[in-house]
Amino acid sequence: MKNSSIISPLWSLILALVLLYGCDAEGGFGTSSNKPKSRGAIGEIVVAVDSIKWQGPVGQAVRDVFEGSIPGLIRDENFYDLRKVDPRAMNKVLKMSTNIIYVTTFDDKKGGSQVINAMFTKESKEKAAADPSLFMLRNSDEFALDQEVIYLFGNNEAELIQNLKENKRQLQNLFQVRERNRMQKVILARKSSEANMAGQQLGLQLSVPASYQIAKSADNFLWLRQPTISTARPDISLFFYSTDYTSELQTFPDSIIALRERITRQHIYGNPDNRNSFLITERLDPSPVFTNFRINDNFAVEIRGGWKTNNLSMGGSFLAYIMVDAEKGKLYYMEGFVYYPNEAHRESIREIETILLATQLVAPETKAQ
Incomplete structure (x- = not known):
């Protein structure tokens, strides 16, 4: 600055x-x-x-x-x-x-x-x-x-x-x-080239620390996770999703929460062996906070809130952004969430914010085939 x-x-x-x-x-x-x-x-x-x-x-x-x-x-x-x-x-x-x-x-x-x-x-x-x-x-x-x-x-x-x-x-x-x-x-002194290549499939250029590993990669979806070797460190995950942008209604709070939960229900589980442990959004304590935003001159919405698993076995804080690429007609959802029971989440959320706001759109000619 x-x-x-x-x-x-x-x-x-x-x-x-x-x-x-x-x-x-x-x-x-x-x-x-x-x-x-x-x-x-x-x-x-x-x-x-x-x-x-x-x-x-x-x-x-x-x-x-x-x-x-x-x-x-x-x-x-x-x-x-x-x-x-x-x-x-x-x-x-x-x-x-x-x-x-x-x-x-x-x-x-x-x-x-x-x-x-x-x-x-x-x-x-x-x-x-x-x-x-x-x-x-x-x-x-x-x-x-x-x-x-x-x-x-x-x-x-x-x-x-x-x-x-x-x-x-x-x-x-x-x-x-x-x-x-x-x-x-x-944290971005050493970046993951593997994560960046996977992100390009979605149309995103990712700047992710080398410590994050790919947990799942599917059509229009990427989940990265920083493995935790002990309970003394936070467990941080990042996930990215792309879909067609068809209406401004997609950026309204109710639509964002609905999209988030469609993604997590399909892809992210607290326990991979328990399909009932998918992530949901905490509605009341805390209530999600939405703020209009801009990321690299693209309209975006920032969402801060709490998450929990549907079977109530886990929970934590998350930070997410909906970003619109009106020129290409694409909408991107990107989120980081932290699991660190009974410990402070502030610096983990700051790390997530740093990574997500370093994300850029891939120019059409450089997008991976």
Whole structure:
């Protein structure tokens, strides 16, 4: 993603808002050749904010944005793990964190906020005062490579809270895209050529880690699975299906669920020896969540929800996409589902999301014969 704000069209003004550390001894700007590599767990964000502000309405607003529950999982899990740090304790080690958010308001005289406020020039504060919609600065690789640093600010708490509420989804998405790109470098370093060849039979170019194996390949259907050698690892499956696109009605929620269950009833079983163990969709807890989407300029619908086997022996979370290729008159269903009883599913779903969104349509002339 380009180093630019997704929040305000007045990016040229925002660039002038902040005077950061420069080339100081505490690890500020420097050439890329002498910066260390950032480090931190996927899904973790360091939040530098005054302790009193963190305990008040601003802290709650920040938590509402970044610790909100991920839709569609079978149990509550936060989007991100927040690690609160006093700004005065942001040493060289903490500044190497992969994701950092600084939070302040310019009217705050408390010690932690004053440390952050000192980074802003008088002129930048005057610009923020003149335009209350300016509340964020995004700066990549500020202290380390492959790093995202966000400054969230306001003239007062009410102003900042309002901007956080109004831009909640965009702020979540900013780190979501960042973490997906970060995961992609790791899990797609080695890809399965076998899976890609099988996917081309469906009209799809797949980018799947080499650890996934073909469980079943049939007309218009492909099931890939990452074998689990112990209960300490999630069992992740991916499946892909293609059919003719004849009507917009095929992209409506009821039609998508019906299609999903036609596929799983025919092809996917919790126990291959028990034909009554086919996968079905959890309707109530959680209810499926549908979001219009675009994948490589193609209309798509994202579906998040829970699955279970018809005989109730297994269950878990899934993420799926319906993607339309109107030019070729084809509709593609692609899904990843995880089986990991009593454990967190967030990172497994993030892995599934990374793989599925790397999928591309095969051009007609390169489709396998």
